[in-house]
Amino acid sequence: MSDIDFDRRALLAAGGAFALAGFTGLAMPARAAGLSATPSMRGGANNYMPGAKIVERIGGGGxxxxxxxxxxxxxxxxxxxxxxxxxxxxxxxxxxxxxxxxxxxxxxxxxxxxxxxxxxxxxxxxxxxxxxxxxxxxxxxxxxxxxxxxxxxxxxxxxxxx
CATH class of the missing domain: 2.60.130.10 (Aromatic compound dioxygenase)
Structure with missing residues (x-):
């Protein structure tokens, strides 16, 4: 009988925790908390020219x-x-x-x-x-x-x- 009581308590506790987490999630907006910054890539700065003009297109496009x-x-x-x-x-x-x-x-x-x-x-x-x-x-x-x-x-x- 104690195994049944234990299983029932565990089920109720887990259900309560799940419901609480679900309700809390509904009350708070979704966020990408902890999103890490992009690191610079090796070779990325090669041939960099500071201050390049803002343009509609570079060259002929495609x-x-x-x-x-x-x-x-x-x-x-x-x-x-x-x-x-x-x-x-x-x-x-x-x-x-x-x-x-x-x-x-x-x-x-x-x-x-x-x-x-x-x-x-x-x-x-x-x-x-x-x-x-x-x-x-x-x-x-x-x-x-x-x-x-x-x-x-x-x-x-x-x-x-x-």
Missing amino acids: FWMSGTVRRAGDGAPLSGQRIQIWAHTTEGSERDLRSHGATLTDANGAFRLEMPQIVPALGQAHAHLAYDSGEYDTVFLRPLLPTPKAAMLEAHFILQPV
């Missing part, structure tokens, strides 16, 4: 670079953040000023910039992106294209306030 920018800790989207993008493309080297441009994030923390097709440099097709505005720690990214013929690439930033 390739889309996009992503999001969020705040570390709570994951809130960050609007109006400047993201610089550059790459070795069909129209120029990543050292060329014409291969650099910047864009701003929208109200949802998203950015998107059209540029010429990225082509392999040093054996890899890759892009360079930087957040460097000063309100948050500077981050440089160097994501690889899944294939050299990919027509788009995403990169996401989680920024730590300075």
Whole structure:
């Protein structure tokens, strides 16, 4: 009989804890608590040119670079953040000023910039992106294209306030 009583108590306690957790979860908004900042990638700052102009498009276009920018800790989207993008493309080297441009994030923390097709440099097709505005720690990214013929690439930033 004591085994049944114990099982009944355990079931009631577990059910109560589950209900309490469920009700608490409904009362508090969902958050990405503890979201870690994006670290800079090795090689991300190669051929970086501070102060690249905000542009509608880099060169003739045809390739889309996009992503999001969020705040570390709570994951809130960050609007109006400047993201610089550059790459070795069909129209120029990543050292060329014409291969650099910047864009701003929208109200949802998203950015998107059209540029010429990225082509392999040093054996890899890759892009360079930087957040460097000063309100948050500077981050440089160097994501690889899944294939050299990919027509788009995403990169996401989680920024730590300075």
